[in-house]
Amino acid sequence: MAFETRLPETGFEHIDDEKCRLFTGYIEIIGKKWSAGIMLAAVRGATRFVEYRALVHGISDRLLNQRLKELEAEGLIERTVVPSTPVLIQYRPTERGRSLMRALQPLVAWGLDDHERAHRRPDQGRE
Amino acid sequence: MAFETRLPETGFEHIDDEKCRLFTGYIEIIGKKWSAGIMLAAVRGATRFVEYRALVHGISDRLLNQRLKELEAEGLIERTVVPSTPVLIQYRPTERGRSLMRALQPLVAWGLDDHERAHRRPDQGRE
DNA sequence: TTAGCGACTTACTATAGGTGAGTGGCTTTC
DNA sequence: GAAAGCCACTCACCTATAGTAAGTCGCTAA
Helix, strand or coil, X not given: CCCCCCCCXXXXXXXXXXXXXXXXXXXXXXXXXXXXXXXXXXXXXXXCHHHHHXXXXXXXXXXXXXXXXXXXXXXXXXXXXXXXXXXXXXXXXXXXXXXXXXXXXXXXXHHHHHHHHHHHCCCCCCC | CCCCCCCCCCCCCCCCXXXXXXXXXXXXXXXXXXXXXXXXXXXXXXXXXXXXXXXXXXXXXXXXHHHHHHHHHCCCEEXXXXXXXXXXXXXXXXXXXXXXXXXXXXXXXXXXXXXXXXXXXXXXXXX
């Protein structure tokens, strides 16, 4: 595809389709409603079901349970049953999950920047 | 919240709730189904409706139209009507859109790494 | 004049998410 | 030892969003 303008590049201009598919796949996993909030709770120290429910503001039991299963299936969170009485169930981020969150750090910096820009010049902050 | 284990950090452990909310907000915009694919098409040079439809594999006209409107409302894409005959409608990434994509670059690197790890050691690649 | 393209819009069905209540095993309090 | 409560779910119901297919309108090229 031809470029009609010369703009600052984003790094995505010349990557192959395979990489694009990988990228959209991963972003749609973590971008699914509540998933990012849950991973955030995970790396911030939540382990038990109730802790996640308290940290992920507004989520219901049903969706929390569903997302935890999905994230476990993706290998981002691991579920451990501690055989105490009563049984203790722990959900913790896997190394894969933590490394994914590290890869998303630049988005936090971007978000702050963008947020600040939008508030400093309300009508121009967004180009 | 207390940390029970000492693991490699992700950068999210000690950030405030405001930043967390910003982060989840942004990731749920770009993580919405098809959005990432559309932004990808945008920074890779698509401008017209049909070009997006060709680049974003599997998307329908209806959803493409809806997402383009949403991304325009978010200030990530801008819609321009070129008054030629027939009229030419262009959708291009804004500077805000391009900077967001730049912030997502590390996710591509992570994806490649993760993908390779999973394929090299099929049963151990995911912790 | 008819066939086709580009950019949508509409109608209908399927899947995902929101809400609220219920369950079963255990513990703590009266 | 009965009642109340916590934890980790599960079910039923309803709404909202996504998927699929067809239609529209202005234009052009054959």
